Structure formats: structure tokens, C-alpha cells
Amino acid sequence: MKLSELTRPWSAFSYGFLDESAKREIRRRILKAIAVPGYQVPYASREVPIARGWGTGGLQVTLTLLKPDAVVKVIDQGADDSVNASSIRKFVSRVGGTVETGDTTQATLIQSRHRIPEEKLREDQILVLQVPNPEPLRPVQPDMSVAREMHADADYGQLWLILYEQLVRSGRIMQGASYPSMVNGRHVMTPSPIPRWDVPKLNRADHLTILSAGREKRIYAVPPYTSVEPLVFDDVPYRVEDHQDKACWRSGVRGFFMNELPQEDGSSLYELSDSHFGIKHIRKAAGEAVSIGETWYRNGRMAR
Amino acid sequence: MTAPGVAAPTGLERQPPRLMLARPILTMRGVARRYGDVQALAGVDVTVYPGEVLGIVGESGSGKSTLLRMMNLEDTPDAGTYHLALAGREPAGPDGRNLFTLDRFQRRMLRAIHIGIVYQNPHLGLRMGHTSSGNVAERLLIAGNRNFAELRQRAREALEASEFPVARMDARPNTLSGGMQQRVQLAKAIALEPAVLLLDEPTTGLDVSVQALVLDTLKRLQRDRAITMVLVSHDLGVIRTMADRVMVMRCGEVVEEGLADQIFQDPQHEYTQQLVHAKL
Known part of the structure; x- marks a missing residue:
């Protein structure tokens, strides 16, 4: 049997903007990232038609995983309609011929910035x-070669020092996003700048999460049913944002992560950060037949 | 009652040499290190007994700081062995193993838990942007302590033992005086009660009054906790105040070694005589 008979022709991979060798490389890196949860796998981050820092890492992974029958949702800090999210979604749809959606339950592939x-x-x-x-070690170890040694040694004591300093100076943990979390009991990762509210959603989740940094050329992953535990002190429990009692001024929904909208009189309004989730509730309230999926949080508490 | 004309004891007077126990706590044999054309260490042997203060003196470039870096496992020699007696300590120490053969992680952990060090330059030993208590707590965190209240308590105790004003325990070291920074370093070094405390010119650069205070603190700690210390200094006054035994180094070699009184009162080697007389 010849090698050519065992492999697919390269043309089958050449789809969705990236060339076949790029896709092969990124797929292999993703497989390694899944095999070693939380470990940062280096990859040759390519140029894509958006600027570095605007989601190039996520876009490359999305394009690599794209299939003609994919249903793609792109969100930017919870919103489906931001310029960045819309541009990426349209680009993916154009080069892959895929279906765009704002509905989380319908999407097969969700690219997200910070939510x-x-x-x-x-x-x-x-x-x-x-x-x-x-x-995650950058705040305590600016030398990345040493930081990698620390990962290899699972030497994460200094990360607790950051939390210690926050507790001493502010009386509480001030890490609002990118909360360092232990994956599968081995590697500490930064779960991207998602709020503390979202970190528990990664723990033993049903879905696969792939995290990609285009500028830094690193891919890491949280496979399904893998533990993700935020770093905490024994006597200082992990707390999510106090949004349990806030009500969305547009949809009236309570118990989910909100955006705060400061008002001229000094007060604040709140609206659901997950914009399409809010739209669903508004439509449902208006009598439309809308299917709202099961949520991670119920009555403002993590439902597990 | 104190005899007329004799000052009342302060508890900080020079103590007679302590009894050398049979089993040394630190042993180095034949340690050699060359940097390019410079033979920094040429087969140095060191033995340190529990509870004693070993003073290492010598001119600049004599190899004393290089030797201290070897003791702190910051460098690997070209030849030589290094053993620490850690029996009974947790986690189980690498008793019987040449510590120079440990891998990077083992060295880091050994350094973090069993060896304390106070550098001449506080920037080498402290994180200036973190709180003083955080600097002490860091050592406890690396050792696996994850209880915030306990960390605070133990950091406070270590700082108190170093005679650091605990009201300023959450001040950043870069807002403290040089003497206070050395006390924070000292608190950090003793937080885990190390097997051996390495002091690299701990009072150099401090004014005389602060120098005396830091030395008093070291002496008190040594007396109260029987901490084994290795003190490197080019200041013979400091060595004479602190050390039970003295090792004199020159050009990477030990030229003379003995009890402190013996070295200072009856130096045998010509170089030691020059040093002692230059000081006197």
C-alpha cells in the first residue's frame, strides 16, 4: 500500500481561507493541546486579514475547524453585533460558505472574545x-523561558502571591478577568479575559474549549469533562461577580452576567451581557415561539 | 549583681564557641569552579556544624561569594560534592546525595525550603513591588501553604523575629530604608526555619548604627533559634562579632581555617596576618 492511498488528497483540506499546510499544522497543534489540557502549544500563527490583537488566534482556529455544514456564531464581550464580531462572522461565512447565527443553541462553532x-x-x-x-505567569516572571520551566515543574506558588497581594491591599481578590485556573490538576492557564462569572462554566463542561493567542502564537485547550479549578486560598472562597440580583433593563431577566450602564444621575442600569440571550427573552415575552436553552446559572447560582 | 566597673550583660555579648557536634550539617568537598581563565574556586572543602556561625573572609575576588552561590545551588561547580544533613525534615531531604547532581526543580525546591539567603543587595532577594509580608509569604507559598490567615500569621511572626516593625508589614520594600530591607530579607530567609542561613555581606552599605542593629538581630536569632549560619564578609569586624569559626580565602583557596579567637589572636598564614593587622 502506498502512502498516497492512506492519505487524503491535499485539496480536501484547502478550504476556508487557510491553505492546507496551515490547517494541518494547526490541527496537529490542537490535537496536542487536547492531549495535554492547559499546556500552551506553540504554533506558526499566520497572517489573516485582520490586525494582530483583533482575534487572529481565534480566527485561525475557527477557519481550521470550519466545515461546509458548520453554523458559526461570533461574539465580542457577549455581543453578536459589535463591529469586530460582525466582521469576523461575515469573513468566515464568505470564505467558508457557512451559516451565520446569533443563537448559541444552533451554533456548532462559537468564536468568542471575553465571554x-x-x-x-x-x-x-x-x-x-x-x-x-x-x-498566566507573566506578572510574576517576565522571562518566558523561566516561566516555561516553572510550568514544567508545576511551580505555581508565585501565582498565589498575586492573589495574596490583592487580598492584603484591597481586602478581596481583584482579579476581574483572566483568572488563573488549574486545568486537569496539572497546568495553570489563563482562561482568556472572561469574567470570573464564566470560569466555572469551563469546569467539567460538555463542550471542547480551544484557546488561541495569535500574537503570542500559542494554542491550548480544555477538553470536555476536564476539571478547571480557579486558584483560591483554603480560607478565601472563589467568588463570581455580584450580579445575582441585577435585572436587565431591556428584557427584565435576572440572575445572569450584566453590563453596567452608568446614568447621568449617578445611578446605573444593567443589561444582559449575552446580547442574543437577551433578545431571545424579549421575543419570548412578546409572544414569539423562541427556544431558550438550558443555562449554566439558575437564579444567579451556578447550577451544579 | 554586676561588679563595679563592669557593664550589665545585654545578652548580645560574644558567646564562647559552641560545642561542635559530631555530624556536620553542611559538607562540601573539592569544590572547583573556573570562569574562563579565572580559577574562582580551587578544590575548596567546607564543613559547617549545626548551630554554629561560619565566617568566610577574604579580599574581593577571593571566591567567597562564588562559594556562597554554590551553597545556594545557584551555580554548578566543575568538580566537587555538596551534602546537607536534612534528616527528620519534611519533605524528606536528599540525604546522602550530592546536591550538585540534583535537577533544576529539586534545586529550586531545596533552595526554597531548606536554605535561606540574605543578599548584600536587597533587590536580589526581594520583590520591590510587592508588600514586605508578601515577600515573606512567597516562601511559604512555594512550600505549599495555601491558607491566607496562616500566611499572614507566619509572615508577621517572621518579621517580628527579625525586629521589623509589623505595623509596616504591608509596606513595599522600595519604600523602606536599607536596614529595614535587610530585615525583610532576613524574615523571608528564616520563615521556613532553614537548615542553613547564608548571609552574603548582609551589612555592607549600611551605616554603622544600622549595621550594629542588624548584627544584633542576627545574633539574637542565632542565640534563640540556634540557626546555622554561613556569613561572608570582607569586614573583619563583622566576622569577629558574629563567627564561631573563620575560613580565610584567597584566590579561590582556603588559606587558613580555625576558631574565630584563634584566627584573630594568633593568625598563622601570612595572608591572614596581613588581613588581621590591616584591620587592627
Whole structure:
């Protein structure tokens, strides 16, 4: 049997903007990232038609995983309609011929910047998170070669020092996003700048999460049913944002992560950060037949 | 009662040499290190006994700081062995193993848990942007302590033992005086009660009054906790105040070694005589 008979022709991979060798490389890196949860796998981040720092890492993974029958959702800090999210979604749709959606439950591939949707993801869905800075040790170890040694040694004591300093100076943990989390009990990762509210959604989730940093050329992953534990002190429990009692001024929904809208009189309004989730609730309230998926949080508490 | 004309004891007077126990806590044999054309260490042997203060003196370039770096496992020699007696300590120490053969992680952990060091330059030993208590807590964190209240308590205790004003325990070291920074380094070094405390010119650069205070603190710690210390200094006054035994180094070799009184009162080697007389 010849090698050519065992492999598919290269043309089968040449689809969705990236060339076949790029896709092969990124797929192999993704497989390695899945095999070693939380480990940052280097890859040759390509040029894509958006600027570095605007989601190039996420876009490359999305394009690599794209199939003609994919249903793609792109969100930017919870919003489907931001310029960045819309541009990426249209680009993916144009080069891949895929279906665009804002509905989390319908999407098979979700690229996100800084949020995880409120509706629970399933085994058949993949979440791609854009990551600006993949290295959780950077605040304590600016020398990246030493930081990699520390990862190899699972030497993470200094990360607790950051939390210690926050508790001493502010009386509480001030890490609002990119909360360092232990994956599968081995590697500490930064779960991209998602809020603390979203970190528990990664723990033993049904879906696969792939995190990609285009500038830093690193891919890492949280496979399904893998533990993701935020670093905490024994006597200082992990706390999510106090949004349990906030109500969305547009949809009236309570118990989910909100955006705060400061008002001229000094007060604040709140609206659902997950914009399409809010739209669904508004439509449902208006009598439309809308299917709202199961949510991670119920009554403002993580439902597990 | 104190006899007329005799000052009342302060508890900080020079103590007679302590009894050398049979089993040394630190042993180095034949340690050699060459940097290019310079033979920094040429087969140096060191033995340190529990609870003693070993002073290492010598001119600049004599190899004393290089030797201290070897003791702190920051460098690997070209030849030689290094053993620390860590029996009974947790985690189980690499008793019987040449510590120079340990891998990077083992060295880091050994350094973090069993060896304390105070550098001449506080920037080498402290994170200036973190709180003083955080600097002490870092050592406890690396050792696996994850209880915030306990970390605070133990950092406070270590700083108190170093005679650091605990009201300023959350001040950043870069807002403290040189003497205070050395006390934070000292607190960090003793937080885990190390097997051996390495002091690399700990009072150099401090004014005389602060120098005396830091030395008093070291002496008190040594007396109260029986901490084994290796003190490197080119200041014979400091060595004479602190050390039980003295090792005199020159050009990477030990030229003389003995009890402190013996070295200072009856130096045998010509170089030691020059050093002692130059000081006197």
C-alpha cells in the first residue's frame, strides 16, 4: 500500500481561507493541546486579514475547524453585533460558505472574545476563545523561558502571591478577568479575559474549549469533562461577580452576567451581557415561539 | 549583681564557641569552579556544624561569594560534592546525595525550603513591588501553604523575629530604608526555619548604627533559634562579632581555617596576618 492511498488528497483540506499546510499544522497543534489540557502549544500563527490583537488566534482556529455544514456564531464581550464580531462572522461565512447565527443553541462553532454564552454548550459544540496573553505567569516572571520551566515543574506558588497581594491591599481578590485556573490538576492557564462569572462554566463542561493567542502564537485547550479549578486560598472562597440580583433593563431577566450602564444621575442600569440571550427573552415575552436553552446559572447560582 | 566597673550583660555579648557536634550539617568537598581563565574556586572543602556561625573572609575576588552561590545551588561547580544533613525534615531531604547532581526543580525546591539567603543587595532577594509580608509569604507559598490567615500569621511572626516593625508589614520594600530591607530579607530567609542561613555581606552599605542593629538581630536569632549560619564578609569586624569559626580565602583557596579567637589572636598564614593587622 502506498502512502498516497492512506492519505487524503491535499485539496480536501484547502478550504476556508487557510491553505492546507496551515490547517494541518494547526490541527496537529490542537490535537496536542487536547492531549495535554492547559499546556500552551506553540504554533506558526499566520497572517489573516485582520490586525494582530483583533482575534487572529481565534480566527485561525475557527477557519481550521470550519466545515461546509458548520453554523458559526461570533461574539465580542457577549455581543453578536459589535463591529469586530460582525466582521469576523461575515469573513468566515464568505470564505467558508457557512451559516451565520446569533443563537448559541444552533451554533456548532462559537468564536468568542471575553465571554462564554449563558446557555449551556453541548458535546457537539466547540468554543474558540480569543486570547491576548496566554501566559498566566507573566506578572510574576517576565522571562518566558523561566516561566516555561516553572510550568514544567508545576511551580505555581508565585501565582498565589498575586492573589495574596490583592487580598492584603484591597481586602478581596481583584482579579476581574483572566483568572488563573488549574486545568486537569496539572497546568495553570489563563482562561482568556472572561469574567470570573464564566470560569466555572469551563469546569467539567460538555463542550471542547480551544484557546488561541495569535500574537503570542500559542494554542491550548480544555477538553470536555476536564476539571478547571480557579486558584483560591483554603480560607478565601472563589467568588463570581455580584450580579445575582441585577435585572436587565431591556428584557427584565435576572440572575445572569450584566453590563453596567452608568446614568447621568449617578445611578446605573444593567443589561444582559449575552446580547442574543437577551433578545431571545424579549421575543419570548412578546409572544414569539423562541427556544431558550438550558443555562449554566439558575437564579444567579451556578447550577451544579 | 554586676561588679563595679563592669557593664550589665545585654545578652548580645560574644558567646564562647559552641560545642561542635559530631555530624556536620553542611559538607562540601573539592569544590572547583573556573570562569574562563579565572580559577574562582580551587578544590575548596567546607564543613559547617549545626548551630554554629561560619565566617568566610577574604579580599574581593577571593571566591567567597562564588562559594556562597554554590551553597545556594545557584551555580554548578566543575568538580566537587555538596551534602546537607536534612534528616527528620519534611519533605524528606536528599540525604546522602550530592546536591550538585540534583535537577533544576529539586534545586529550586531545596533552595526554597531548606536554605535561606540574605543578599548584600536587597533587590536580589526581594520583590520591590510587592508588600514586605508578601515577600515573606512567597516562601511559604512555594512550600505549599495555601491558607491566607496562616500566611499572614507566619509572615508577621517572621518579621517580628527579625525586629521589623509589623505595623509596616504591608509596606513595599522600595519604600523602606536599607536596614529595614535587610530585615525583610532576613524574615523571608528564616520563615521556613532553614537548615542553613547564608548571609552574603548582609551589612555592607549600611551605616554603622544600622549595621550594629542588624548584627544584633542576627545574633539574637542565632542565640534563640540556634540557626546555622554561613556569613561572608570582607569586614573583619563583622566576622569577629558574629563567627564561631573563620575560613580565610584567597584566590579561590582556603588559606587558613580555625576558631574565630584563634584566627584573630594568633593568625598563622601570612595572608591572614596581613588581613588581621590591616584591620587592627
